[in-house]
Amino acid sequence: METALNSLDANKIANLYSFPILLDPVLPGQDELKFERQHFVRMIQGALTAAKEGGAVFEITFGGEPDIV
Numbered sequence: 058m059e060t061a062l063n064s065l066d067a068n069k070i071a072n073l074y075s076f077p078i079l080l081d082p083v084l085p086g087q088d089e090l091k092f093e094r095q096h097f098v099r100m101i102q103g104a105l106t107a108a109k110e111g112g113a114v115f116e117i118t119f120g121g122e123p124d125i126v
Contacts, residue, residue, distance in 0.1 A: 065105045067098040 061069040071094050078097065080090040092100070 065109050067102045067105050070101065070105075071098050 058073060061073055064070075074094075074097065076092070076094045076097070078092040080092070082089055
């Protein structure tokens, strides 16, 4: 896990998850959100690229919300 996260590689990080990722609806009448692997990779790739280039710092905590600084 540490190796994947330190790599800042979206595909290696995606390998840590089981897909699809299902999220409960936020609003009444809203459908469940479903993220397939390719959606997840595409969603995090930009932030990871910025982090590689020094444009973002990620703080990952367990039991809390991750922060992007």
